[in-house]
Amino acid sequence: MAKNHYPFQIDTEITVKKGDQIFLNRKRISLIKNIRYSGSILSASKTMKMSYQQAWTFIKEMNDLSPLPIVIRQRGGSNGGGAVITPYGLELIEKYMRMEQMQGEYLTSLNEILDTCFL
Amino acid sequence: MAKNHYPFQIDTEITVKKGDQIFLNRKRISLIKNIRYSGSILSASKTMKMSYQQAWTFIKEMNDLSPLPIVIRQRGGSNGGGAVITPYGLELIEKYMRMEQMQGEYLTSLNEILDTCFL
Numbered sequence: 001m002a003k004n005h006y007p008f009q010i011d012t013e014i015t016v017k018k019g020d021q022i023f024l025n026r027k028r029i030s031l032i033k034n035i036r037y038s039g040s041i042l043s044a045s046k047t048m049k050m051s052y053q054q055a056w057t058f059i060k061e062m063n064d065l066s067p068l069p070i071v072i073r074q075r076g077g078s079n080g081g082g083a084v085i086t087p088y089g090l091e092l093i094e095k096y097m098r099m100e101q102m103q104g105e106y107l108t109s110l111n112e113i114l115d116t117c118f119l
Numbered sequence: 120m121a122k123n124h125y126p127f128q129i130d131t132e133i134t135v136k137k138g139d140q141i142f143l144n145r146k147r148i149s150l151i152k153n154i155r156y157s158g159s160i161l162s163a164s165k166t167m168k169m170s171y172q173q174a175w176t177f178i179k180e181m182n183d184l185s186p187l188p189i190v191i192r193q194r195g196g197s198n199g200g201g202a203v204i205t206p207y208g209l210e211l212i213e214k215y216m217r218m219e220q221m222q223g224e225y226l227t228s229l230n231e232i233l234d235t236c237f238l
Binding site: 007008009010011012013014015016017018023067099103106 | 134
């Protein structure tokens, strides 16, 4: 979400909060996506270069704030247990991505209106 | 920039970057504003509960990326020297605040369109 024909680019990160607590942001959505593709919290945390503990803290915070579960851990199996994203979690990813897309379109007009080349 | 009649609120932070480097964000604008009001980097850093070193690093990064100076240090005087915000710096504050205001208005429609109650 940046414009390249100005020396400066505007970027915005959408954060969904409950009071002071972060529910969703770019990093957390990326974590959910990575868990979805790998089926594993450990593997997703490695991809994102964060510790397993950090990834698990994010997941716990999201699940605790959420009206419905987002990530469900599955114990056992040959790979020592994995994790799946619930249909509600998949819906959140989609909604967040739609918001980012809309935001991106809006930024184009913001750039044009304000002529934010800062020169 | 949050809506209160949903259990979740959407918040967006506008970041102005040059490549990977941050030029302006909410914290940096707040720092410039505080320096403007106090006339002192030390005093502004205390208000914002950051170290003088951190405040100075932010200022240096902004000044280095900027086509024109934003903060100018003034040495000497009874208070051991202060700092002033240039007219260009004041213009940046205003532009950033206008962008945040426009963004806030936009978020209202974003909320309405997506019905982001996440329930």
